[in-house]
Amino acid sequence: MAIMSFIFVFFFFSSLQPILSLYEDQVGLMDWHQQYIGKVKQAVFHTHKTGRKRVVASTEQNIIATLDLRRGEIFWRHVLGPNDVVDGIDIALGKYVITLSSGGSILRAWNLPDGQMVWESSLHGPKHSKPLLLTRNLIIEKDNVLIVFSNGRLNAVSCIDGEVLWKKDFEEESLEVQQVIQPPGSGFIYVLGFAASSQFEMYKINAKNGELLKHESTAFSGRFTGEVSLVSSETVVALDSTGSILLTISFHNGKISSQQTPVSNLLEDSPGLAVIIHPSVTGIFAIKTDAATIFIRVIGEGKLEVVEKTNHETVVSDALSISEGQQAFALVQHAGSSIHLTVKPAHDWDSNLLKESIKMDQQRGFVHKVFINNYIRTDRSHGFRALIVMEDHSLLLLQQGAIVWSREDGLASIIDVTTSELPVEKAGVSVAKVELNLFEWLKGHVLKLKGTLMLATPEDIAAIQHMRLKSSEKSKMTRDHNGFRKLLIALTRAGKLFGLHTGDGRIVWSHLLQSLHKSESCRQPIVLNLYQWQVPHHHALDENPSVLVVGRCGPSSDALGVLSLVDSYTGKEFSSLSLVHSVAQVIPLPYTDSTEQRLHLLIDADKHAHLYPKTPEAIDSFQSEFSNVYWYSVDDDNGIIKGYALKTKCSSNVADEFCFDSRELWSIVLPSESEKIITTATRKLNEAVHTQAKLIADQDVMYKYISSNLLFVATVAPKASGEIGSVTPEESWLVVYLIDTVTGRVLHRMTHHGSQGPVQAVLSENWVVYHYFNLRAHRYEMSVIEIYDQSRADNKDVWKLVVGNHNLTSPVSSYSRAEVITKSQSYFFTHSLKAIAVTLTVKGITSKQLLIGTIGDQVLALDKRFLDPRRSVNPTQAEREEGIIPLTDSLPIIPQSYITHSLRVEGLQSIITVAAKLESTTLVFAHGLDLFFTHYAPSRTYDSLTEDFSYALLLITIVVLVAAIFVTWILSQRKELQDRWR
């Protein structure tokens, strides 16, 4: 019996084979996926009585999405790509979403329920112009028609199949069409615009066939700014280019009449330059000046009257017609920590249809846009709901004075990500509360056991799966033993910082950085990067880690910098600095002060170095390393790479002991006529390398050239920096460099003839892998360069090592002459890439895999062994044992090795790898429009039991074994006794 159970256990353990990919029931166990749409540009409601209520939105990230109006979930979305900017959206026939994109040249119809494309028309015209989309219920011969003005041509397009029914060209050179109007119930269309910036043009066109009925024009003395506001079906208001005169133009019955009103007549104090905001509501328009927003009503023949002037930040929605001839619009104003939503009828400024005050999270900033929709309340009155877009790009639905749902769409535009450890579990906090009680635990394991032994009913399986997914273990707010639980700190383009939990992806905190807010001193703040400022190890219990956010005021590189320090646990900004210098480069130094704040060196545009934090202690510890600080700069435009070192204290600045002058140590000048820098790559600062030596097949040793100062630079011929296929193979080449950034030595230089970018590269340990296009082979290629140190190569003799006659322990200096050899090889690869990264583990023992962001927005893992330059057609037996794969011309794509399994990370931008404490595992975070996070073990989890390991089965096995031992012992005793009595 013991043998039986032994065999059983043996078979049990031997059945624990490593697997390459996920099983279906493991999806969602370690990974999470979040979908976003980005900052909403335009929204259209679809609230018919039948069917689900939804809202269609187009965003600045060129996405068309429909959202559930009840919960804010995405029904469907389409990413149109970076060059296909959405110009306008609308709903036609109650079932199609119409989008006009690519500067008005592509018109598409999507089926509203499921997002299938119904038809697509391309609209071309004689010249480029502002695209305008107009959908009223215009019916020509029982056909619903869309009127589209684009590329200088007016098109009437059938809603059913996208066929162009008629078109009319406006070829006049300087005509800029501003408005296309179709007065309701009439059979003609007005096209209004300016010619030569000073002439108002009006065309009246038959809507049935595009025939020109009337053309009128009037010249004005001033010039127009462009924007016009339509205040009624036959009146427009425009501002002249000085922003001081308002023009009221009416074109009643085809006759143009106009009236000029200086803005100063309406306002006592001269407001400065004014702009018309939101061409919107019948009878009313708004102008915005620096200080205030002014609402002006048009009375009768060009008479203007100021109805309200507010100094608050005010946002106005488009007009919404709520019943026959009645229009309403919404105003949103800020007041302290709440916002006021007011809906007013267009004809009567003083009355309100709705006035609500909603408490709003300060961390969302100002309201940027508002869209309203009406519904009939249970008491038959009009109700309104508003969709608002906030400064942090989040999207909220307001109804009945409350926030129905909110979406954090700022996460669709992440700029930089870093991680932070979670708080250490303190002794006082009881873990038992979080854990299940013993009975639950046992029940869970019995269920798992049933699952393992295939005895479980479908309900049990569902219960097991639920238990695994909802495991409270992974979403706790404390540090875990394996280092899987961390905070991902993400900086978004809107200047908001998010703390995401790696366990389930929830937002732990979010903070809109006040220091990077638009203000008097900083008019155009731009966030740049995120660095780890303080990572406490010694004081981990009583000090919180913090991150440094670097920004600058303005788009140019010499704009003044802004620093902000944020607590990683709470998200509170505890300190901020407005710098007196610009920030061109930020160098985190490998030194910390006594509070474990990392020293940072900020290089400004004049190549001065500034040390932060500005404490005497920092400067003391920095002085001792003063001569060992080197940095480099890459000037892409001129093709010059330069290296610098610190010289002395700044001479110009008055008594600033934290400022240093720099001096140029080396420079590399690439010939501008033949090379243009397109990509650079460096090693990750925190990468650990386990071994310097690499044992190769014939018991030989090669020493890796491991330097943290290695820079990979790829250049292409300037002609070939465009799209693939724009040049012939003869005039395009790709040159790659490996450069030591301390001395500027070029360690390796190699030319790929007939190849061109875009180049994606990753540098790790002693190798670099890069991806480019080979024009001769018409395929993408990936190349690998491995670099080995020859100066240590003669340390192979064991006796030398024993006697100590070797140079392995001598310090490495960049100033020694580099004796390196490189090995390289190229392979074909099927996909084009969006991003490339490499797995990162805590000690660097686990073999490396490349993580490739494919064009299909998935992440593919590729073993580095496939990109080994030593692969040969027929590896010897010894080489095979070492793990060298026989040479093939292309790299395999194994479907099981997609780590995103069935999911897509739309608009994939970058892949970030973070080491867990468990050596076998790396944490992978991929972001673009979507976010995806998973644990990945390149060589399987060899150092831990799998998640679904059945402890109960192990226990039972042990019990059975012990019992079997006892039984056999008793049996043998008895037998022996019998023998003795014989």
Added chain:
Amino acid sequence: MKWVEVIVSFILTLSFLSFPSCGFQSDELLVDDEEFGLEGAPQHRSPEPIPTRSPPVTSPTRKRHSDLDSDSKIQFSLDHAFGDSDFSPAGTFSARLKTWSHGGQNLLESDDFYRIRLPSNVLSPPGRDFIISSVKARCLPRESLDEHFVIHMEGVNVLAVNYGSPGSCPYPRNLKLPAKWSFSSHTVLKNSEQAPRAPVFTEEILGGENAEGEVVQPAERSFWAKYWMYLIPLGLIVMNAVTQAMNMPEEQATGQVPAQGQPSAGAVQRGPSSAVRRR
């Protein structure tokens, strides 16, 4: 103060000729990626290629340069700077004549940077910008001041120069004054390497039947390597049998004949032994 005149003439075809001057001569062919030392310079490394006066060897990668004027000798100026001082001319590269008379010792004492620069374009100096390179001053002194140039070129453009000592220069660098305050130079010119092409297997299969046929058969393994898994159990069985065979005669010699007369040797063995234990 000692003067050494180094004459290095620098030809675009990468042929390298020099003229006798001031007591020593070096006339050498510059082979790509090979290093050469000038006469008089201490030889730090294992035998270098011996300079010979031979026609320039052009490899296919360098052919495109050879169509340029191969007879013209290009000279360019080499400037140097001590620490933060401005660049001063150190001589033209075809005839380098320089000394550390000013500031050399100070530089060594402070272990500051010794910087050099050369124009980025050989034909129309200085080109777009100067190529700068530098080294900590204490890396240079050995017997004399030893320096090592690797000049990376592309056509007439100098892309980069790796400048430093010919050997290692580990930290900490101790102050050591050279015996001779003169330079001995080693120069290497480098062009870009061709990247290996991705292997194309279809061609090989079409044209390379032979190559396929010549696949090296894995070396015949020894008998032991092949059959050890059979031999070990066999050996054990044999040993077992031998021990049993040795035991049997011994027991028979003791005179204890099995009572039941069982033919099995095992039973024969067990019977007496248990009897022995019982006693």
